[in-house]
Amino acid sequence: MQKLYDEVSSLDKRCYENFGLSEDILMEHAADGMADFIKSKFSKGSSVLIVCGSGNNGADGIALARLLHPDYNVKILHLKKPKSDMAKLQKKRLDAIGLKECCTIESCDVLVDAIVGTGFRGEFNPEISSVIDEMNNSDAYKIACDVPSGYKFFADATLTMGALKKDMYLDAHKEYVGDIKVIDLGVGRDIYECESNWNLLDxxxxxxxxxxxxxxxxxxxxxxxxxxxxxxxxxxxxxxxxxxxxxxxxxxxxxxxxxxxxxxxxxxxxxxxxxxxxxxxxxxxxxxxxxxxxxxxxxxxxxxxxxxxxxxxxxxxxxxxxxxxxxxxxxxxxxxxxxxxxxxxxxxxxxxxxxxxxxxxxxxxxxxxxxxxxxxxxxxxxxxxxxxxxxxxxxxxxxxxxxxxxxxxxxxxxxxxxxxxxxxxxxxxxxxxxxxxxxxxxxxxxxxxxxxxx
Ligand SMILES: NC(=O)C1=CN([C@@H]2O[C@H](COP(=O)(O)OP(=O)(O)OC[C@H]3O[C@@H](n4cnc5c(N)ncnc54)[C@H](OP(=O)(O)O)[C@@H]3O)[C@@H](O)[C@H]2O)[C@@H](O)CC1
Ligand SMILES: Nc1ncnc2c1ncn2[C@@H]1O[C@H](COP(=O)(O)OP(=O)(O)O)[C@@H](O)[C@H]1O
Ligand SMILES: [K+]
Structure with a gap:
């Protein structure tokens, strides 16, 4: 049985307060977990396209690009300019490496959706919707970072940060999430998680x-x-x-x-x-x-x-x-x-x-x-x-x-x-x-x- 949560920001907060971890450390673990997953499934040299938004979900994607480079043929597509503090920091780190950016959904072996995660509200504008449509039409293996963006991206796998979110198990979302894997954020799941009345049956x-x-x-x-x-x-x-x-x-x-x-x-x-x-x-x-x-x-x-x-x-x-x-x-x-x-x-x-x-x-x-x-x-x-x-x-x-x-x-x-x-x-x-x-x-x-x- 695994625990399910409405939101995990309070769990993140516990990590800062009780275990002395920072947002930066959690994010590095998030990106590292995604990199490990890709390395376990795809050989070196495979092409990986990471599509990033402007918030911390995008920041996870930017950090992932740095961790996979240069063993993988990584390209990054910024749908919006990095805006959150973490996204700006991750972009600065990536720029220092000098990674290739692209501006269209190119053919690739692995396609990562790091457009938006838990901070998404409302509806996508037509431009972002059409990019997601293009991503869905790609033959690549599709990975959603944390959650499929707006539950519009059809993932083969969702790599979710820290703990399982209840929302991923809404009937309508079953079509989008693919296989779900929880990424450890650096303190072990049993420590990261607190009590929850909602559980997932194994x-x-x-x-x-x-x-x-x-x-x-x-x-x-x-x-x-x-x-x-x-x-x-x-x-x-x-x-x-x-x-x-x-x-x-x-x-x-x-x-x-x-x-x-x-x-x-x-x-x-x-x-x-x-x-x-x-x-x-x-x-x-x-x-x-x-x-x-x-x-x-x-x-x-x-x-x-x-x-x-x-x-x-x-x-x-x-x-x-x-x-x-x-x-x-x-x-x-x-x-x-x-x-x-x-x-x-x-x-x-x-x-x-x-x-x-x-x-x-x-x-x-x-x-x-x-x-x-x-x-x-x-x-x-x-x-x-x-x-x-x-x-x-x-x-x-x-x-x-x-x-x-x-x-x-x-x-x-x-x-x-x-x-x-x-x-x-x-x-x-x-x-x-x-x-x-x-x-x-x-x-x-x-x-x-x-x-x-x-
Ligand atoms: N400790 C942590 O916090 C950790 C967090 N982690 C990661 O952070 C993620 C949460 O990050 P978050 O809170 O920055 O929100 P996020 O999902 O990137 O969305 C915000 C962006 O969405 C955008 N946006 C919103 N509505 C929109 C719309 N209608 N249409 C279009 N865009 C829209 C909005 O853009 P704006 O409109 O402001 O330009 C804003 O920039 C979480 O899912 C996980 O991946 C992990 O690294 C683990 C540690
Ligand atoms: N797409 C689906 N995925 C998983 N389980 C399903 C799906 N569609 C139906 N089920 C399951 O099949 C059962 C159908 O029950 P119900 O609609 O009461 O059928 P009936 O009354 O004809 O016996 C339920 O247990 C439901 O959860
Ligand atoms: K996402």
Whole structure:
């Protein structure tokens, strides 16, 4: 797990105050880290074009040019005259060396974007936008210094200074950042970083429901009751996924339980041995509020997904002690509206995913939330996690039903709601990563069939 930050200037400040480092020292480490990265990937003599802006992001680029010269064929393009103190200082150092400057985006092996970093505000003017377009059209390997400028530069790799910034994990930014690597600024990351409520999940954080005890039986692994409705397929996918992920028993529950696989049980009412409930997937409007209440009149851990996230009965569900909500963006704006927290568009949500997740969790600290997307957010109370390992292979109907089954299965096996949710999410993305077929071909059944290989 790695920590995520809204901003790192306060971390830089701690370095000056607590460790006696200066802005100059931090910047030299930033540039050195980028130089090391390039040296590890490209042989001496490769051509490197560094495009610099006028602030400290540009200054990082100017320092990098000095460190790579003369082993690499380095050229620098100043989009603006150096303006910050550090940019002016770095320019003076570079001028002393006498490095070649250029004024167009020339062909090169490595292209570095050091136009703007965390200090960028507003929009680029047309001239800078057209330079970034040209950079994006280059065949070179593309490196973003700290962050891709204005999230308009498509990087192959982003070399980010000191610590991971939350903003890099907004869904819309996933297209731009490429592989992200943190550059050490001279004090080691564990010392540079301070506490943060936001964390990035690593695949290695996955804790599978492996069976360590010998004297057990099916009842030891819980019983998931999956309430099904109009579209029975969704409930079947959820149930098959839950059984495969270790639940001892899985039942589909409801009025419509014909043609279900032999391994799944069925009943009209919740079975007596139920230890967790999954509800919402494919539900349609087949149940009255009274019917739904009959499934909710208990305190079993529960995962609520899909259709139920649009229903007034959600208010009842949110009062439960152990509940997980798994909306996608459109469902989450419905949740926010039903809870009278916000009445916003999907676009507004996607631009401010972190803010609205925090708002929801502040109001409902007992609820575990998983907001689906290119980068999944998992949150409870004041703890927030981002799972960035999913891929567009998962963008297919039924992927979410499989996820609900994974979460329901772990709830039935007595993981806490938060642990069930982030472990299930990690398992879900691992299934997609492990799939070796073409990226457009992954089906929910493929996901389920691979659970046993995790
Ligand atoms: N200790 C540290 O601080 C360390 C900092 N580090 C580095 O510093 C970076 C932050 O540097 P920063 O604060 O100077 O901001 P930065 O990203 O260069 O942007 C400012 C420039 O952007 C420009 N600009 C703004 N809006 C614009 C627009 N709409 N359209 C066009 N231009 C616009 C604005 O230009 P102006 O408009 O003023 O001419 C100004 O010059 C950080 O990302 C990291 O790389 C590392 O070396 C590690 C140590
Ligand atoms: N581009 C993507 N990158 C990563 N994960 C994705 C992407 N698109 C969809 N997913 C994941 O796939 C799942 C889709 O769920 P959902 O939309 O509820 O599907 P359904 O209801 O049809 O089962 C979610 O877990 C989501 O995070
Ligand atoms: K940049």
């Amino acid at each position: 695949l290695e954080d996955l804790n599978l429901p492996n069976r360590n005890k010998k004297d057990t039986h099916k009842g030891s692994y819980g019983h998931l009751a999956c309430v099904v409705g109009e579209k029975i397929g969704a409930g079947v996918l959820c149930s098959k996924s839950a059984l495969r992920f270790g639940a001892g028993l899985v039942s589909v529950v409801g009025y419509n339980t014909t043609n279900i696989p032999h391994s799944i049980m069925s009943s009209e009412l919740l079975p007596k041995t139920t230890s967790a409930i999954a509800i919402g997937m494919g539900l349609g409007d087949s149940y009255s509020d009274m019917d739904l209440k009959s499934f909710l009149n208990n305190d079993y851990p529960l995962i609520a997904d899909a259709d139920i996230l649009h229903m007034d009965i959600l208010q009842e569900i949110l009062k439960r002690e152990n509940v997980v909500l798994t909306p996608h963006a459109k469902e989450f704006i419905s949740v926010l509206r039903l809870c009278k927290l916000a009445d916003i568009s999907v676009d507004e949500l996607q631009k401010n995913r972190f803010k609205y997740v925090e708002l929801f969790c502040k109001t409902y600290p007992k609820v575990t939330l998983l907001l689906k997307g290119a980068n999944v957010i998992i949150a409870k109370d004041d703890k927030f996690f981002i799972n960035p390992h999913g891929s567009s292979k998962l963008a297919k109907g039924g992927s979410g039903d499989v996820l609900s089954g994974l979460i329901g299965s772990l709830l039935a096996q007595r993981y806490t709601p938060l642990e069930a949710t982030f472990n299930a999410s990690l398992a879900h993305v691992s299934l997609a990563l492990n799939y070796t077929g073409s990226d457009f071909s992954l089906t929910p059944d493929d996901l389920i069939s691979q659970i046993g290989k995790l």
